Amino acid sequence: MASNFNPTLESNSVRQILESLAIPFCQYPAICGIDEAGRGCIAGSLFVCGVVLKNPPDRFLSQLKDSKVLSQITRDSLAEQIKQYTYFHLVQTSADMIDAKGLSVCIRDSLLEILSHLNAPFYVFDGSCNFKIDTLKTLVKGDSKLYAISAASILAKSAKDAEMLQWHEKYPQYDFAHNKGYGTKAHLNAIKKYGFCAIHRKSYHIKSLSNLFKLCEK
Numbered sequence: 321m322a323s324n325f326n327p328t329l330e331s332n333s334v335r336q337i338l339e340s341l342a343i344p345f346c347q348y349p350a351i352c353g354i355d356e357a358g359r360g361c362i363a364g365s366l367f368v369c370g371v372v373l374k375n376p377p378d379r380f381l382s383q384l385k386d387s388k389v390l391s392q393i394t395r396d397s398l399a400e401q402i403k404q405y406t407y408f409h410l411v412q413t414s415a416d417m418i419d420a421k422g423l424s425v426c427i428r429d430s431l432l433e434i435l436s437h438l439n440a441p442f443y444v445f446d447g448s449c450n451f452k453i454d455t456l457k458t459l460v461k462g463d464s465k466l467y468a469i470s471a472a473s474i475l476a477k478s479a480k481d482a483e484m485l486q487w488h489e490k491y492p493q494y495d496f497a498h499n500k501g502y503g504t505k506a507h508l509n510a511i512k513k514y515g516f517c518a519i520h521r522k523s524y525h526i527k528s529l530s531n532l533f534k535l536c537e538k
Contacts, residue, residue, distance in 0.1 A: 334348065343444075343457070347442060349373055349375075350372065350440055351372070351468055352372045352435075352438050352440035353370070353462065353466055353468025353469030353470070354368065354370045354371075354431065354445040354469065355368075355369060355469050355476055356446075356476055357369075357477040357479070358476075359427070360502060361480075361500065361501035362503045362507070362520060362526065363484075363487075363494070363496065363501035363519050363520045364484055364500075364519050365414050365519075366430070367410060367412055367480050368410075368413075368431060369411070369434075369476040370408060370409050370434035370438045370443070371402065371406045371407070371469075372406060372438055372439075374406060374407060375405070380405055381467055383401075384467050384471055388463075388473075392478075395477055395481070396478050396481075396482075399475050399479075402471045402475055403475075406468075408438075409434050409437040409438050410475060410476065411429075411434060413426045413429075415519045415521045419521055419523040427451055431453055435455065435456070443455060443456050443457065444456075444462060444466065444469060445457070445459070446461070447459075447462070480500065484499075484500045487519055491517045491519075493510055494507060494510045494517065495510065508529065511529060
């Protein structure tokens, strides 16, 4: 679980992180942090967000954490603040596009779009894969280590949650308000009962749903 950030207490650890990425400490405030939400979902869009901080106050930075350890109410509140204190670019890719192009291609396209829209000396993506983008650095668990990535994580997750709440109104039988598009047991059982809806990623081959996927392919 990520702890609260503190610019003073964590300066040494940040220096070490940046050294491991070959990023000068003086460039720290200007880096672009990138994270995604919805990669592991079986329904709804993929959201990839890039963030560059613009002189945020310490009281704001101290609230930033990995989005997964925050409540939805806190995430949504922070998301509004993040928009005030950052330059950001959010890319949404639909389930249909993911089915057509493949998840990896969609993530790479989203990353390239962010790099083209946000001007930064360095770009750091949460995780270990740079999707063959030479100018993109990666940092495992970066959403709990660097402010900009935490902010990107929060914006992406808040957008994903909002999307799934909207779809819940149209397709309440899948309980998107709670599962947010992830393949929970209850969600899979709902698919078995009602079949797929328009926002399910039908290219995802889940063993327990193999018969349904075969019907979709015919």
